[in-house]
Amino acid sequence: MDHFHNNDLEYVVDDPFGDDLFREDEPQRNDDLDDVVDSEFEDDFESSKPQTDTSAVEARNGKDIQGIPWERLNFTRDKYRETRLKQYKNYENLSLPRFELDKECLEVEKGQTFYDFQYNTRLVKSTIVHFQLRNLLWATSKHDVYLMQNYSVMHWSSLLRHGKEVLNVAKPIAPTWQRPGLLSKSLSRVQISTMAVKENLMVAGGFQGELICMYLNQPGVAFCTKITTGENAITNAVDVYHNHNGAMRIMVANNDAQVRVFDAETFASLNTFSFNWSVNNTSVSPDGKLLAVLGDSAECLIADANSGKVTSSLKGHLDYSFASAWHPNGQVLATGNQDTTCRLWDIRNLTQSLAVLKGNMGAIRGLKFTSGGRFLAMAEPADFVHVFDTQSDYVKCQEIDIFGEIAGISFSPDTEALFVGIADRTYGSMIEFNRRHCNFYLDSIF
Template sequence: MEQFQNQELEYVVDDYYDVTDFEDDDVTPRSGTSSFDDDDSMDSDFEDDFELSKPKTDTSALEVRNGKDIQGIPWERLNFTREKYRESRLKQYKNYENLSTSREDLEKECKEVEKGHNFYDFQFNTRLVKSTIVHFQAIKFAAFFGAKLCLRSRTAVLSEQLADKGSIPYASNWKFFHFQLRNLLWATSKHDVYLMQNYSVMHWSSLLRRGKEVLNVAKPITPTLKYPGCLAQPLSRVQISTMTVKDNLMVAGGFQGELICKYIDQPGVAFCTKISTDENAITNAVDIYRNPSGAMRVMTANNDAQVRVMDAVNFTCLNRFTFPWSVNNTSVSPDGKLLAVLGDSPECLIADAQSGKVIGNLKGHLDYSFASAWHPEGHILATGNQDTTCRLWDVRNLSESIAVLKGRMGAIRAVKFTSDGRYMAMAEPADFVHVFDTQSDYSKGQEIDLFGEIAGISFSPDTEALFVGVADRTYGSLLEFNRRRYDHYLDCMV
């Protein structure tokens, strides 16, 4: 994706690894990073195998029934089959870990799931809009021979070791992306989807099959809401880290603690500001919910270990809660009373949504957590973790999780329930989305198998559609799946 020229390393991945004795043209992913064995995990693996000038067409359900790949990948023209390439990806993929806790007994805890079910059928894939995940670049990062680049907790530290006398300084291009935040796609109806594409928030109409820019965050943003005491301030060149859309309000967070609030049906941006001046204040998650009295609220989870609650009308900060670690995700229960707090800790917390007081600890995960969702009935909470599992908890008994669902190869970066509670979907960082039937006690599942980084997943509010955003330079796209109703209708031939 297009980059602004940063003159220093701004943000990097969680945890740390050391790079020593590096060379200009020899930058390879380290063991433990969430990537494949290539120089840029966001780039397509297929570009060298066929002409890039080939027209990039969309894919319909009819074409898939006639043998076309759902992403339009021409396997028949490649030197390997889809099955062989899948086998290779599974072998090469290395799940990112913050904590090196033993996972030997994890498999024993995981629920046996009967795969092969089809709850959502493929409907359409478009490349007219393409999901993207934010990259960060360090341009011409000067280092001396023998210097060690230490990447720790999203902060760059250059610790120079003693160099031999007469060593020659050189410059090297480094490219990183924050691969742990994957809430960059939201459906407000079965025909309307909002997603990040480079520096634009795009609206896709699956009915008209047309995309339209809703917000450009590369340009200066001036808030329209002004009143005495308002903390709004202009922003520019924002790199979006997370977003949500609900009840005509779109809220987006940025990698430098920015917050942007825009009403979808109105021009301009109602409110924007930097909610923290902390150097490590990434806005990791945003949520729109209603409190027990019905008032709409905006909640932000930041890397400065704070959760902020704001009024969704005048955007004043009503409360802030501080926790012992960076907060990666929050979600409020359907009745607005309980708050799930997840972050840079194996433990997840349940707090009072009004006061922020911790009332329960969820123990069982082995690494940091980045995703959560409540079942619409309000008793079951799902949490996604870098230990490759999603745990289900009954908040009426927090002593242990009631089920553990495992991914195929990577961390669980996104979790969603349908509004009727019938299905739950969880997404890995790349290649796999899993859908579970909750009425079968999560024992029946559908595995959606694709290729590419997953930028986000979203069910439509009426449960009829499931959208998946794929981030890839060549095959980046938006995939649509429709709920199977087990009625026999003639397929639409559009």
């Protein structure tokens, strides 16, 4: 990631709608919602739903899924989308010619619907500090989502339609674990730059090189520290994974060109790998043996996950990379780049990419496969999330068209839900989509 001064950072994001065109006073939150349990009767649910939220019933009746009142504006949604596509400027680090890039990109069949809109809530709102980092939303089940909102990590229950603060980092943080040799220390006000939630463990990184680890079923922060104190010490990515022996590990990628590995049970520091450029993202293969390393380079690296030794270099991207994901079969790696593409690599033949998927406007900031590998979600910095069907060789695609900066995307582990975090001053929200199923057996009833 480019070097920048991170003093006095604020949680701000450019308003994509501009000039307060859509600004409106939000109704007060309905506190009675805390006691509302999911109902089988849609009418009862609709009557208790906050006015700021949008349900599937309302969307089917014509309401915009984000609640944007297009009927009161001087332009239509289609006209604004057309203007957005023309005026949006994608951030670039490397000015390289791209005239041949479109020729490489796969021609896809858009218009598929793999996931239907289910609910949009503004009771919890994703926020991002830096425009390049977007791993700020994680689903641990189809009913449980964790996201960053200002100086808090929030838990959203899609079953109860209720948000709850899990961690507040605006105040000083003291670790609850104290062991000899453990490099844990108290932290003051932290601005979270990235996070990951897996197997009851939440890990967050900060703009001053902080690392915070918290068990979701235990009070307080188990472990926290500053892993680096450089001027540009931002923690760009964190990951929780199992190594080749099955032991759970935490991997931390930093702007100081270091990748650090911690034991997820004892939080002991196990290893440090050094690279020639700032590391923006890492991901470990499903078998725990290979490590993808991406950062301030047009090349992506494959390294041994145990030793950090580089074994391959992936060439094809034209700019810096910020996202990666492994297919559950371990044979395909997806990498997202500021050249507005995602490249798919066959790990058995890395001489060239298997396919190139193109975004509409901006860099590819988020990539997630479903647990079974059927779908790949690809998020741009703003407005678009693309869901590809891997069984069609990525040719069939659902395009989710919204307005706002995308703070994170996450499938539920059972693949039944897809969550998208939107960062915007007025329409910041979290959107839930549910897997569409075709029950052909019902045809025989009639």
